Amino acid sequence: MRMSVPNHLGIEVTGRVIPAALEAFGEFTVLAGQMLMANGVGRPDKNGFIRVDTEGWYPLDGYLKTYKEVEQQLGSRMVRKLGATKARYALFPPTLVDITTAMGSMDVSFHMNHRQHGRVMFDAVTGVMLEGIGHYHCQYTTGQRRIYMRCDSPYPCAFDEGFLEATARRFVPTAILEHDTPSSCRNKGATSCSYIVSW
Numbered sequence: 508m509r510m511s512v513p514n515h516l517g518i519e520v521t522g523r524v525i526p527a528a529l530e531a532f533g534e535f536t537v538l539a540g541q542m543l544m545a546n547g548v549g550r551p552d553k554n555g556f557i558r559v560d561t562e563g564w565y566p567l568d569g570y571l572k573t574y575k576e577v578e579q580q581l582g583s584r585m586v587r588k589l590g591a592t593k594a595r596y597a598l599f600p601p602t603l604v605d606i607t608t609a610m611g612s613m614d615v616s617f618h619m620n621h622r623q624h625g626r627v628m629f630d631a632v633t634g635v636m637l638e639g640i641g642h643y644h645c646q647y648t649t650g651q652r653r654i655y656m657r658c659d660s661p662y663p664c665a666f667d668e669g670f671l672e673a674t675a676r677r678f679v680p681t682a683i684l685e686h687d688t689p690s691s692c693r694n695k696g697a698t699s700c701s702y703i704v705s706w
Contacts, residue, residue: 515571515661517624518639519564524620525549526559527593528573531585546572564622567640567661574663583665590662590669594677597670600631606678610654610704613643613674617660641699643671652706655687659699664692671702679706 525548532539540557543549546569549557578586599616603609618629618636628637641659654675658667668684675682686692687701 515567515639518567518628519622520567520570521561521598521620521622522559522563522565523561523598524593524596525565526561527596528589529557529559531589531592542573542576543569546570546576548573567621571661574666578663578665583663586663586665587669590666590671591673592669593666594670594673603678606675606682606704606706607647607654609674609678610656610671611645611647613645613656613671617643643667654704656702656704657699658702664694664700667700668702671704675704675706682706 525543528543529536529539537556540549544551544557548565548569549559552558574586574589577589597616598619599609600612600619603612615629615636618640619627619631621628621640623637623639626637628640629635641661643660644657646655646657656671658664658671660667662670664686668686672682672684675684682704683706685703685705687703691697692700
């Protein structure tokens with residue numbers, strides 16, 4: 508498990524994905540809301556429950572700190588569930604037609620859901636992508652029913668596992684994800700994690 512959250516000053520995550528965190532907690536939504544608000548994500552309404560502006564933006568550091576706390580207190584299975592739920596809320600390019608285009612678009616989607624100093628980190632018009640949050644690298648060989656993904660994002664490994672697998676299953680419900688070389692993992696100090704998506 509990661510021992511610290513790196514500093515991402517000026518980088519924010521879109522509010523449209525915050526409801527995914529709340530939904531993933533099920534009956535413990537109040538707890539999720541409290542954890543997010545304690546880290547500067549969302550504000551309390553008049554009853555003390557979290558209020559999120561889905562059109563707003565929230566500090567990435569606070570969001571990542573919440574994931575770290577969830578992993579420490581509730582385990583990696585909950586973080587994986589958070590990633591899987593987020594796959595239903597995240598912005599994706601309109602070019603997704605199958606599992607290969609979905610996996611190939613992960614990096615663009617990832618950057619579309621974050622902004623840096625008020626600027627969305629992927630500009631669909633110019634194709635310019637800003638640096639600062641890592642990448643989702645995709646390698647696919649035509650004719651094979653497997654895709655190799657390497658992630659060096661600041662999100663926890665378990666989150667990426669849930670997010671990638673759930674996205675793949677939007678197109679192939681039987682798709683599975685395996686951690687390639689588990690000994691080389693961000694949880695163990697590596698700079699990236701590699702996964703194989705197969706179907």
